[in-house]
Amino acid sequence: MDLSTDVVVVGGGACGLMAAWRAARHGAEVVLLEKDRRLGCNAEIASGSLPAAGTRHQRAAGVVDSVDRMACDILAKNKGQADAAIVRALCARSPEIIGIFEDELGVPLELNTDSSRFGFSALRLHNGPGRTGAPLIAALRGALESMANVTMADRTPGTGLITDQAGSVVGVEAGTQRLGAGRVILACDGFGANAAMVARYIPEMAGVEGIGVQGNTGDAIRWGMALGAATAHMGSYQGHGLVCAGYGTRLVPEIPQLGAVIVNREGRRFAREDQGYSEFAREVLAQPGGVAVAIFDQRMFDVVARLDHWRNTVASGAIKSAPTLAGLAATFRLPWDAVQGSLRDCDGSRPDPLRRAALPVPAVAPFHGALITGTLAHTQGGLVVDVHARVLRPDGTPIPNLYAGGGSAAGISGESADGYLSGNGLLSAYGLGLIAGDHAAQTLRR
Ligand SMILES: Cc1cc2nc3c(=O)[nH]c(=O)nc-3n(C[C@H](O)[C@H](O)[C@H](O)COP(=O)(O)OP(=O)(O)OC[C@H]3O[C@@H](n4cnc5c(N)ncnc54)[C@H](O)[C@@H]3O)c2cc1C
Numbered sequence: 001m002d003l004s005t006d007v008v009v010v011g012g013g014a015c016g017l018m019a020a021w022r023a024a025r026h027g028a029e030v031v032l033l034e035k036d037r038r039l040g041c042n043a044e045i046a047s048g049s050l051p052a053a054g055t056r057h058q059r060a061a062g063v064v065d066s067v068d069r070m071a072c073d074i075l076a077k078n079k080g081q082a083d084a085a086i087v088r089a090l091c092a093r094s095p096e097i098i099g100i101f102e103d104e105l106g107v108p109l110e111l112n113t114d115s116s117r118f119g120f121s122a123l124r125l126h127n128g129p130g131r132t133g134a135p136l137i138a139a140l141r142g143a144l145e146s147m148a149n150v151t152m153a154d155r156t157p158g159t160g161l162i163t164d165q166a167g168s169v170v171g172v173e174a175g176t177q178r179l180g181a182g183r184v185i186l187a188c189d190g191f192g193a194n195a196a197m198v199a200r201y202i203p204e205m206a207g208v209e210g211i212g213v214q215g216n217t218g219d220a221i222r223w224g225m226a227l228g229a230a231t232a233h234m235g236s237y238q239g240h241g242l243v244c245a246g247y248g249t250r251l252v253p254e255i256p257q258l259g260a261v262i263v264n265r266e267g268r269r270f271a272r273e274d275q276g277y278s279e280f281a282r283e284v285l286a287q288p289g290g291v292a293v294a295i296f297d298q299r300m301f302d303v304v305a306r307l308d309h310w311r312n313t314v315a316s317g318a319i320k321s322a323p324t325l326a327g328l329a330a331t332f333r334l335p336w337d338a339v340q341g342s343l344r345d346c347d348g349s350r351p352d353p354l355r356r357a358a359l360p361v362p363a364v365a366p367f368h369g370a371l372i373t374g375t376l377a378h379t380q381g382g383l384v385v386d387v388h389a390r391v392l393r394p395d396g397t398p399i400p401n402l403y404a405g406g407g408s409a410a411g412i413s414g415e416s417a418d419g420y421l422s423g424n425g426l427l428s429a430y431g432l433g434l435i436a437g438d439h440a441a442q443t444l445r446r
Helices: 014-025 056-060 067-077 084-104 134-145 195-201 219-226 254-258 277-285 298-304 308-315 325-331 336-345 424-442
Strands: 003-010 030-033 125-127 150-153 160-163 169-174 177-186 237-244 261-263 291-297 320-322 367-379 390-392 398-404
Touching: 003 014, 003 169, 003 424, 014 030, 014 134, 014 150, 014 177, 014 424, 030 177, 067 084, 084 134, 084 424, 134 150, 160 177, 169 398, 177 219, 177 424, 195 367, 219 398, 237 277, 254 291, 254 298, 261 336, 277 367, 291 298, 298 367, 320 325, 325 336, 325 367, 398 424
Parallel strands: 003 030, 003 177, 030 150, 177 398
Antiparallel strands: 160 169, 169 177, 237 367, 261 291, 291 367, 320 367, 390 398
């Protein structure tokens, strides 16, 4: 070995930074390898919505919630296909994650009360400033940079695992360097940027341009498979059905929850707008041209106007406006008669054939619209882990010294895009990072 340390963490996104921080706080010597900071991580470009139950923010807002209720919502959305023990373990740690960011890392969080979310029985998404994930990542990086027992190596991709003759993981390769480690934590996210793996495991998204970062090429999952690790839910992913076609920005998930009406090129609605934006991606891609138009009004716009994420979308030019709904339909070359019929379907005057919840329809001028399409945000399948985040073989035994979390581990969203509940990505990333960092450091032989 060129160097030996207690814990090597591979990947410097949500899971890796949290794992490194926790392990270092327990006194472990930690080396964190990051492929390339210039590519960023998905947790930075995410909305940064952290689901948590039983927080002081919920209590202050009079929201009644519990860990059990949160776990039931996640399991209901994935139709019981995810590992219930892991779901419960993550939900149980969720308020702690909020406390870490606020009390230990100094990131102010707020409960998102702008709208409800499909599949949530209580308001429980917490966000940082501007509703992006970047402040969370910056705070963790800042904390790690000040710790003497942490070495952060940027532009240093891990390239493989090192094992001994008994099959225990004893280190990581980084190009020609061999790093010995008591414990290795894999936090390289999933394979959203690996076209061949997407085509193989998620054929419905083959050839679709994803919106995740380019560094997430499934490295950790492939290394684990090569060691004989079990994998699960490889066809599972978070889709995104609100991406502004041709602009590289996206609508915030609140817009359909507030009552936007979404029609295809023929002016017809095709799916209930207030379903999860993950499964909505496939619905949009199935429309003529793979696009749709989201129609909303100034009242809905005003609710989200203060968010950085929304300001970026507005600045990109993706949102078009008109003083009347007929004018907006003309802007997008939609047949006005059909649009009128679509608006009437959900204004409460007759039963909605698509059965969306009773939401207001766009009624307050000016009116706004965006051409949207569907895409893949990040993958949710990966290495099977136990409640300590240890990577398991198909027979359920752990591969000694190896941990995984975030998108490198099998997620909590079941088998397809339909099982993804908002927040599942970061819950698995920060939660399994926390669990892996603790367990890895606490079980080191000293
Ligand atoms: C557009 C978008 C919006 C999202 N919004 C939300 C949201 O609001 N709430 C939510 O819960 N989830 C959201 N997600 C999902 C969430 O971002 C991910 O689930 C989460 O970031 C996964 O954490 P991670 O640590 O596994 O991966 P990441 O945060 O992506 O970090 C992985 C890191 O590993 C590095 N890496 C990869 N391979 C190697 C290697 N071989 N060696 C070294 N480093 C490597 C990468 O460069 C990267 O920095 C969103 C995702 C996208 C794309």
